[in-house]
Amino acid sequence: MAIVINGYEIEDAEVERELPLHQDAANPLKRAVTTLALRRILLDEAARLGLPAASEEAAIEALLAAEVQVPEPDEASCLRHYQQYPQRFTVGELVEVDHILFQITERVPLEALRELAEQSLQELLAEPTRFAELARSLSNCPSGEVGGNLGQLSRGDTVPEFERVVFAMNPGEILPRLLETRFGLHIVRVARRIEGRVLPFERVQAHIGEALQAASRDAAWRQYLQLLVGRAKIEGITLEGADSPLVQ
Known part of the structure; x- marks a missing residue:
């Protein structure tokens, strides 16, 4: 059965080009097809919003930057993480x-x-x-x-x-x-x-902040993609959540 996303049919040639990128997955074919389907959903939304982009990757980046806002973690959040996982900041x-x-x-x-x-x-x-x-x-x-x-x-x-x-x-x-x-x-x-010895909080605060923001960003991207999947017209494939390298 053909896989059609919002009226766009994913061709076998596209799957063949994508497949080598997912050989480490448990099911490379499923991961490749899922990635292509999710990419099409994101590109369709970027086009609907009229976001200019020089490439597909740039269009997806522009869409996520425009639609998903991720606040920077404050010092208190970083300190809680530091105190909860001291082994991550232990050296020697x-x-x-x-x-x-x-x-x-x-x-x-x-x-x-x-x-x-x-x-x-x-x-x-x-x-x-x-x-x-x-x-x-x-x-x-x-x-x-x-x-x-x-x-x-x-x-x-x-x-x-x-x-x-x-x-x-x-x-x-x-x-x-x-x-x-x-x-x-x-x-x-x-x-x-x-x-070992635990590094001072001041030494690792910036690193913790970057890690927490990256985790929040990934979670927000997944939620947004799940929302788009729910709106899309999808034939020939069932997209279970939004588990894709596009948002990892």
Whole structure:
């Protein structure tokens, strides 16, 4: 079925040109078609308002600038954000981490792997001194050769799901549960940590303000686009909200 937006039919050639830009999406074709549909809705509104522009991108920018007003965050808002998320403004924080990785692969049944990992964890909780021994014999990470030691890590060095856990642990602590990440199942121990220091509010206020304004702008753009989607005549596609790179 043809996709028609306000009487404009999106051609297959347009989709083919757009598709390579969305290969990282879960559904590249759907994301490409959605992006083209939303772009057409925005361009139609810019034309309706008579906004002059040298290109499609310029027309969309002019439309959003004219129709969506985003106030600048005040000092109180920035301070609340600073106090709520001190870890985001902490520098010099380090943890020294050991781990044993049980990598998830198609060749090993997940339940069997989980059972082995859980059994190994219980052994280490009972005898922590065996950590290096078990890391060398069981870990699927190259760090197993050095007893599972990953060295000193700072924030941003690992995947978020691993970072959140290890930076909340105490020195000498073995996590009493398996840590699951995109790489597999981990037994984790924090050997040492170095506390960082929180940057003064004055140093980061401008950065916080920019981040808060960008978040408010994105939310306002999405709301505006949802409003335009509700007004548009759309055939051949269902636009669920306004989730598009156009407003990210």
